[in-house]
Amino acid sequence: MLVIHRRIDPQPDWAAELHLTFEARSKSRLRCFSAEGEDVGLFLERGQSPLYDGECLQAEDGRVVRVCARPEQLLHVTCANAFELTRAAYHLGNRHVALQVGDGWLRLLDDYVLKAMLEHLGAEAEPIEAAFQPEHGAYGGGHHHSRHSDEDFNYPPKLHQFGVRP
Secondary structure, three states: OEEEEEEEEOOOOEEEEEOOOHHHOOOOEEEEEOOOOOOOEEOOOOOOOOOOOOEEEEEEEEEEEEEEOOEEEEEEEOOOOHHHHHHHHHHHHHOOOOOEEEOEEEEEHHHHHHHHHHHHHHOOOEEEEEEEOOEEEEOOOOOOOOOOHHHHHOOOOHHHOOOOOO
16 A cells, blocks of 8 residues: 655646545545556645545655545636625525635536526526535634634534533
8 A cells, every 4th residue: 555644845747646626635544546547645744635536645654645636526616706706605604615716717526506506696607527625714724813823723613512511
C-alpha cells in the first residue's frame, strides 16, 4: 500500500496520480486507488483545506503523487446580470451549499431541488461535467473569537452542536 502523510509544493514530475472527487479531496483519512491501480492510504493532518487539483503529495517511500480533480456532475449557473447572480449566490450560501465562483458564473454539485430553486429565481442552471473546486470558506477549519493561541482551540465551534446548552 502506498502510504501518504505529507502535502508538498507542486512538482514538475510525479510517479502516480490520484483522481478524486471533491468529497474525497476533503477527507484527511481515505483509502483509495491510484490511477495506476495501486492501493493508497491517505493520512493527512486534520483540519486543513481540501486537496486541490494539481497539488502534490509525498508518499512514505519518497514518491511524488499528483492530485487530479475527477470530473463530477455539476450545475453551471449564469444570470442575466450581476444582481441576479449575487442573489442566487446568497440563497445557495444560506443553504450552506459548496460553491465554486467564477467570473459571471457559479458551480455546485448537481441537485434537482437547488436547480428548481435557481430557475425560480431567474437563473439558468445547466448540467455539466467538470472538475469541482469550491471556495473553502472564510474560516477554514472553524473559527473562534479568543485572543489565545490557536493550539488551545483545535475543536469544532459549539455553534453547530445542537441540543448542547452552555
